[in-house]
Amino acid sequence: MSDVSGKQNRYSRQVLFPAIGEAGQEKISRSRIVVVGCGALGSVSSEMLVRAGVGYLRVIDRDFVELNNLQRQSLFTESDADQTIPKAIAAQKALRRINSGVSVEGLVQDLTADSIADVCDGFDLLVDGTDNFETRYLINDFAVQRGIPWVYGAALGSYGVCLGIEPRKSPCIRCLFPDLPPRGSVETCDTAGILSSVIHVVSATQVSQVLRFLVEGRFSSRMLHVDVWKDEWRSIAAGQPDATCPCCAKEQFEFLAGEQGTFVTQLCGRDAVQVRPSPSVSLDLHEIGERLRRSFEVRSNPYLIRVQIDELEMVLFADGRAVIKGLSDLSAARAVYAKYVGN
Amino acid sequence: MIEIQLNGQKKEIRAAITLAHLLDELKLKPERVAIEVNREIVKRDQWSSCVVQDGDSIEIVHFVGGGSISRCQTNS
Numbered sequence: 240m241s242d243v244s245g246k247q248n249r250y251s252r253q254v255l256f257p258a259i260g261e262a263g264q265e266k267i268s269r270s271r272i273v274v275v276g277c278g279a280l281g282s283v284s285s286e287m288l289v290r291a292g293v294g295y296l297r298v299i300d301r302d303f304v305e306l307n308n309l310q311r312q313s314l315f316t317e318s319d320a321d322q323t324i325p326k327a328i329a330a331q332k333a334l335r336r337i338n339s340g341v342s343v344e345g346l347v348q349d350l351t352a353d354s355i356a357d358v359c360d361g362f363d364l365l366v367d368g369t370d371n372f373e374t375r376y377l378i379n380d381f382a383v384q385r386g387i388p389w390v391y392g393a394a395l396g397s398y399g400v401c402l403g404i405e406p407r408k409s410p411c412i413r414c415l416f417p418d419l420p421p422r423g424s425v426e427t428c429d430t431a432g433i434l435s436s437v438i439h440v441v442s443a444t445q446v447s448q449v450l451r452f453l454v455e456g457r458f459s460s461r462m463l464h465v466d467v468w469k470d471e472w473r474s475i476a477a478g479q480p481d482a483t484c485p486c487c488a489k490e491q492f493e494f495l496a497g498e499q500g501t502f503v504t505q506l507c508g509r510d511a512v513q514v515r516p517s518p519s520v521s522l523d524l525h526e527i528g529e530r531l532r533r534s535f536e537v538r539s540n541p542y543l544i545r546v547q548i549d550e551l552e553m554v555l556f557a558d559g560r561a562v563i564k565g566l567s568d569l570s571a572a573r574a575v576y577a578k579y580v581g582n
Numbered sequence: 583m584i585e586i587q588l589n590g591q592k593k594e595i596r597a598a599i600t601l602a603h604l605l606d607e608l609k610l611k612p613e614r615v616a617i618e619v620n621r622e623i624v625k626r627d628q629w630s631s632c633v634v635q636d637g638d639s640i641e642i643v644h645f646v647g648g649g650s651i652s653r654c655q656t657n658s
Contacts, residue, residue: 370647371647372645372647375647393646393647394646395646395647398644398646399646400643400644400645400646410623415616415623415645416613416614416616416645417626418613420611420613420614420645420647462616462643464641464643464644471589471590473589473590473641475616475618475623475641475643476618476621476622476623477623478622478623481625483627
């Protein structure tokens with residue numbers, strides 16, 4: 240069977256959908272997409288996009304797989320959690336097994352002001368799979384500045400939202416929400432929980448918007464908001480870009496400006512803190528592992544080392560990032576990092 | 583008292599209150615929501631002056647982030 244008819248067979252049911260057809264499938268097959276964050280939303284979106292036959296999918300995630308991810312992060316397995324595999328690597332492996340005709344690349348790194356251009360330039364669409372506001376505002380700044388469409392998506396508890404953003408043609412995230420929510424004012428995964436069903440609803444809506452944009456060149460003009468437990472399926476008209484928006488009107492782009500220093504961040508859903516030097520550094524994990532092994536239990540895989548420091552666990556990546564488990568105090572985390580990794 | 587539709591549900595509220603007051607009564611933080619009244623987004627700077635009318639259909643969308651990151655930046 241020739242490659243062409245093989246492709247047709249795989250996507251035949253998608254091609255049969257009148258709005259897509261052969262021409263639409265051709266556009267999908269040439270698309271280049273970044274999925275930012277490969278936790279719950281990112282796993283589900285990535286899988287759908289790969290099955291749909293996008294051309295190139297880049298998945299970026301800074302985290303590694305843990306047991307309590309498996310309730311909703313659909314690309315990962317118990318084996319990934321046992322081996323502490325970085326999510327971007329586990330996702331890459333799983334996605335390539337699903338569709339070898341798609342170019343899939345996983346990046347184990349934090350998306351930052353320094354790195355976003357390298358990661359996202361030259362792509363057709365950015366898909367939100369993040370777990371925090373700061374990264375979304377960074378994506379939004381970059382997308383608006385470069386004119387790259389992106390699809391915001393988020394979920395908490397049983398509630399979820401989705402909005403396609405076409406820079407300067409539709410409201411950007413700051414048109415609707417100009418300012419970062421004050422620190423400490425937001426609900427967390429570990430207080431509100433999260434259902435996998437609403438994850439799938441949000442991701443499905445995001446993917447629908449991606450496919451529609453690829454094929455027809457436009458997003459829905461509405462912002463979805465649903466509560467799967469209360470059975471509320473609603474949307475609002477997103478309206479027009481705001482003439483006073485700090486991003487798409489005033490072009491402040493302060494999230495793209497970036498800063499030097501060490502960023503200390505409490506991680507979504509658990510008693511863990513990430514420490515990230517900016518700019519990133521290149522660590523000799525083997526050397527550090529050997530040094531720490533004299534005092535502590537150290538386990539390693541090709542991507543990271545895990546160090547048991549009394550009641551804390553530190554996972555150290557080659558780019559200098561560390562995830563310290565067993566505490567939530569940001570200063571304490573920074574102190575642990577400084578003590579065992581350095582300044 | 584007047585009656586409105588709030589996210590598709592009937593709700594009785596005090597008459598002559600603004601959207602800002604409504605958020606207060608619902609215990610919602612202004613920076614975390616977007617509001618649509620009668621199928622049009624109402625800009626944030628109008629919430630203190632926009633008075634809710636009897637029969638208004640109001641949608642309140644929550645700005646969800648998924649997890650929460652409390653971000654503390656320290657310069658080394």
